[in-house]
Amino acid sequence: MPGRKPLPTAVHDRNRNPGKRSRNKSEPSAGKDVKKPEGLDKEASALWDDAVEWLKSMGVLDAADQVEIEMMCRIYSEWKDCLAIIEKEGRICESFDDREQLVLKTHPAVRQASDASKRLKSILSDFGMNPVARVPLGSKESKKKNRVLELIQASPRG
Numbered sequence: 547m548p549g550r551k552p553l554p555t556a557v558h559d560r561n562r563n564p565g566k567r568s569r570n571k572s573e574p575s576a577g578k579d580v581k582k583p584e585g586l587d588k589e590a591s592a593l594w595d596d597a598v599e600w601l602k603s604m605g606v607l608d609a610a611d612q613v614e615i616e617m618m619c620r621i622y623s624e625w626k627d628c629l630a631i632i633e634k635e636g637r638i639c640e641s642f643d644d645r646e647q648l649v650l651k652t653h654p655a656v657r658q659a660s661d662a663s664k665r666l667k668s669i670l671s672d673f674g675m676n677p678v679a680r681v682p683l684g685s686k687e688s689k690k691k692n693r694v695l696e697l698i699q700a701s702p703r704g
Contacts, residue, residue, distance in 0.1 A: 628659035
């Protein structure tokens with residue numbers, strides 16, 4: 547669908563609908579709270595707690611988002627793991643070609659971190675958790691310091 551992504555009705559309500567556009571009267575809502583999935587590691591679990599709190603305060607959290615929130619948390623953990631490997635082993639690794647000559651290559655974790663970063667940014671944008679996506683939200687809660695905002699600010703460009 548070309549053009550801007552539609553904003554949730556809760557966002558329009560909070561912003562007092564400055565463009566006077568008609569509201570979606572049939573917006574689906576599961577109306578249930580999300581349940582933290584089992585098996586999240588420490589990083590993913592901490593992000594889950596912060597993200598759920600932040601989304602609740604924005605009025606856009608829904609049980610239908612459970613899987614996407616879990617995906618966001620797992621991708622975040624994957625990204626952090628890749629950064630730890632890069633920090634420990636460096637961005638360049640040694641390898642041997644078919645003639646057994648030493649070749650310097652970009653560490654595979656660099657590409658994995660970049661891929662995870664792109665996937666994470668996409669999901670963050672869907673939830674209004676990046677600076678550009680927050681502009682139309684006008685959320686006062688976005689000014690609060692929390693791990694979600696720190697994640698956005700620390701995310702490498704790419």
